[in-house]
Amino acid sequence: MSAREILHFINGQYVPSASGKLFDDRSPVDNRVIARVHEAGRPEVDAAVAAARAALSGPWGRMPVAERAAMLYAVADGINRRFKDFLDAEVADTGKPVSLASHLDIPRGAANFKIFADTVKNVATEFFEMPTPDGAGAINYAIRVPKGVVAVVCPWNLPLLLMTWKVGPALACGNAVVVKPSEESPATAALLGEVMNEVGVPPGVYNVVHGFGPDSAGEFLTTHPDVDAITFTGETRTGSAILRAAASDIKASSMELGGKNPAIVFADADMNVALEATARSVFANCGQVCLGTERVYVERPIFDEFVKRLGDAARIMKPGRPEAEDTKIGPLISLEHREKVLSYYELARQEGATVVAGGGVPDMPDDLKQGAWVQPTVWTGLPETSRVVREEIFGPCCHVTPFDTEEEVIRLANDTPYGLAAAVHTTNLSRAHRVGAKLDVGICWVNSWFLRDLRTPFGGTKHSGIGREGGVHSLEFYTELRNVCIKL
Numbered sequence: 001m002s003a004r005e006i007l008h009f010i011n012g013q014y015v016p017s018a019s020g021k022l023f024d025d026r027s028p029v030d031n032r033v034i035a036r037v038h039e040a041g042r043p044e045v046d047a048a049v050a051a052a053r054a055a056l057s058g059p060w061g062r063m064p065v066a067e068r069a070a071m072l073y074a075v076a077d078g079i080n081r082r083f084k085d086f087l088d089a090e091v092a093d094t095g096k097p098v099s100l101a102s103h104l105d106i107p108r109g110a111a112n113f114k115i116f117a118d119t120v121k122n123v124a125t126e127f128f129e130m131p132t133p134d135g136a137g138a139i140n141y142a143i144r145v146p147k148g149v150v151a152v153v154c155p156w157n158l159p160l161l162l163m164t165w166k167v168g169p170a171l172a173c174g175n176a177v178v179v180k181p182s183e184e185s186p187a188t189a190a191l192l193g194e195v196m197n198e199v200g201v202p203p204g205v206y207n208v209v210h211g212f213g214p215d216s217a218g219e220f221l222t223t224h225p226d227v228d229a230i231t232f233t234g235e236t237r238t239g240s241a242i243l244r245a246a247a248s249d250i251k252a253s254s255m256e257l258g259g260k261n262p263a264i265v266f267a268d269a270d271m272n273v274a275l276e277a278t279a280r281s282v283f284a285n286c287g288q289v290c291l292g293t294e295r296v297y298v299e300r301p302i303f304d305e306f307v308k309r310l311g312d313a314a315r316i317m318k319p320g321r322p323e324a325e326d327t328k329i330g331p332l333i334s335l336e337h338r339e340k341v342l343s344y345y346e347l348a349r350q351e352g353a354t355v356v357a358g359g360g361v362p363d364m365p366d367d368l369k370q371g372a373w374v375q376p377t378v379w380t381g382l383p384e385t386s387r388v389v390r391e392e393i394f395g396p397c398c399h400v401t402p403f404d405t406e407e408e409v410i411r412l413a414n415d416t417p418y419g420l421a422a423a424v425h426t427t428n429l430s431r432a433h434r435v436g437a438k439l440d441v442g443i444c445w446v447n448s449w450f451l452r453d454l455r456t457p458f459g460g461t462k463h464s465g466i467g468r469e470g471g472v473h474s475l476e477f478y479t480e481l482r483n484v485c486i487k488l
């Protein structure tokens with residue numbers, strides 16, 4: 001049987017590549033080809049951008065906010081109606097456990113439309129009165145207008161969640177989008193086109209082009225002269241390349257990039273809470289969460305116990321097929337990514353780490369041997385200068401370091417080029433506030449991890465990104481604020 005094909009979605013229709021170029025979409029579980037994906041060249045990207053531009057002056061551009069918001073609620077309901085289709089597509093592309101995708105990826109994929117439909121209806125703009133020399137005065141008010149055509153370039157780790165996290169607010173604000181999903185996970189972005197048509201979103205408002213980055217769809221889209229803004233999630237190095245490309249046209253850019261996130265566990269923490277949250281933050285989604293922990297700092301009196309119990313937690317993460325009920329961890333996204341992660345496992349050994357748990361490839365049954373499996377891994381004993389402690393690995397692994405004082409651990413946690421997220425575990429309320437405020441990150445959790453209120457600012461400092469999205473901050477990026485000044 002030949003693999004199914006994944007087409008571009010342009011102007012409300014599924015279309016193939018004119019070039020006839022296709023690439024393989026492989027299952028990370030067993031490396032089987034699950035689909036053949038059409039690769040966009042410049043003609044498809046041009047057509048998608050032109051469709052988006054045209055949509056802005058059609059019914060979509062004239063639609064009242066309340067109607068647009070109702071349509072986005074219908075999109076969310078459409079995703080939920082086809083929950084199983086989205087779940088199957090996401091799980092096939094990523095290999096993640098069904099238990100994870102059904103609780104996180106798909107529900108959040110739908111929720112991202114509702115929250116921003118609500119936000120755009122409920123957030124006011126600015127109003128100022130001003131005096132004038134004639135005494136009559138003037139008033140100023142700001143209106144929000146869409147940025148225009150927004151390029152949405154996405155990664156593979158939470159494909160639907162991270163794509164709709166951008167598409168939801170972009171559409172709520174009245175923009176039209178061209179999405180470039182990751183070449184590793186094209187399926188749910190393609191499927192969303194069906195929902196857009198089912199609920200009557202006008203053609204051209206939501207477009208999807210498939211392909212790679214350099215010299216492919218990603219580059220053609222982000223350098224396109226008729227794209228007004230770029231919203232990107234992915235590696236810091238890619239973000240830097242896109243920013244360089246965006247500079248020549250002064251395109252507005254929002255960058256959500258990599259991380260090397262610390263978790264800090266004080267001796268007064270609730271050990272069970274700290275362990276559960278830290279293990280989840282290291283191993284969830286096979287460590288492929290930008291907010292995930294790769295550096296753990298534990299106060300010396302509880303260091304040995306914490307390390308032992310984190311190692312135990314790593315050892316019980318059972319790998320297996322996504323649909324199996326006892327599966328606790330899936331594979332990495334690809335064999336190529338596994339090579340990168342395993343190169344750090346090897347480097348840790350060369351740098352003299354103590355391997356507390358894992359450190360290699362699990363022994364899998366014959367039908368899964370070709371998949372991108374790695375063992376959940378915990379190290380100790382490396383200096384802070386080690387590459388394993390400094391560089392983003394994006395796998396199910398962490399290094400644990402002891403510390404003695406609050407000042408010391410704040411310095412260690414902040415000593416990184418990244419600044420995305422942190423977790424602090426303590427039962428001392430004053431300390432929680434004090435440390436939380438001193439960590440140079442976009443988001444700091446206390447006694448939890450990945451607890452998300454979508455109204456809050458989300459983004460990174462330093463090499464972890466530029467800008468904030470979430471709640472009103474998404475409106476700031478996806479609209480231009482236009483001030484109207486009226487002399488009375």
Ligand code: NAD
Nearest residue numbers: 154155156181182212213218219234235238256257258290
């Ligand atoms: P990636 O940067 O390799 O790819 C992301 C997207 O960019 C893909 O669609 C890719 O095709 C495209 N791309 C690559 N080169 C391009 C170019 N030159 N021009 C235009 N597009 C290009 O990232 P990834 O491997 O898919 O995802 C993992 C990375 O993403 C990790 O570093 C992770 O930390 C980061 N991430 C960050 C966040 C966040 O919110 N900060 C969220 C998820 C993932």
Ligand code: 6OD
Nearest residue numbers: 157165288289290291452
């Ligand atoms: O929860 C979110 O909104 C978000 N952007 C999460 C990012 C996770 C990174 O892998």
